Amino acid sequence: MKRVIFLARALTVIALAAGGPxxxxxxxxxxxxxxxxxxxxxxxxxxxxxxxxxxxxxxxxxxPAAGDDPSSIVNQWARAREERMERERLNLERREARRAATQTAAEIAALEREPEVDERNRAPAFVLPYPTRRLGYG
Structure with a gap:
């Protein structure tokens, strides 16, 4: 704990010394x-x-103000956060694209499995229901 406090104070002194007008x-x-x-x-x-x-x-x-210093801890943290958000956004886009490609491939495979029916040279077929009782018999 003492070491952390010492490092924090040392960094503060260095920042104040380097950032003078x-x-x-x-x-x-x-x-x-x-x-x-x-x-x-x-x-x-x-x-x-x-x-x-x-x-x-x-x-x-x-x-220059402390906010303008690109090497300040706050700016480094903000840049790291922006880079992390950008990486997460790109990863999400890649996952969505991969999912869409997989879904498209599955749809193509399902269409390829369906038999092709050529209905141009075929007579129309009608399905009539089978009568359950005969007419005229009660």
């Missing part, structure tokens, strides 16, 4: 050329005699 900065150079046009670039201007000014821009994007 990542701050990155980009360098932007701006300058005005001889025609009075202001330019912005991530590379310094060429050597044409124009002055450049360096602007530091901080990345203001928020750190």
């Amino acid at each position: 990542a701050v990155s900065a980009a360098t932007v150079h701006t300058w005005v050329d001889e025609d009075g046009v202001r330019h912005f670039s991530d590379a310094p201007p060429g050597v044409d005699g124009s002055e450049s000014q360096l602007i530091e821009i901080r990345d203001t994007r928020p750190a």
Whole structure:
């Protein structure tokens, strides 16, 4: 039990340390050329005699939430559950297809066992009921 608690705490500390906000900065150079046009670039201007000014821009994007981390336990559990549901759905479809194929094969076999009757060249046959009592005798 102590080992489980230790592992849970260790994983929590690692997750908090790794998931801290990542701050990155980009360098932007701006300058005005001889025609009075202001330019912005991530590379310094060429050597044409124009002055450049360096602007530091901080990345203001928020750190990814815990729900966005694909390696989080919750997301791994959700992916495993989705994969399991997909496998179960495919297995059910396969069983249904196999059952339908077996049923179709049984129907085909039953039809093959039936004798074929050619009624085109045959005179019609009528079955008359056998009389149980004779007419005229009470």
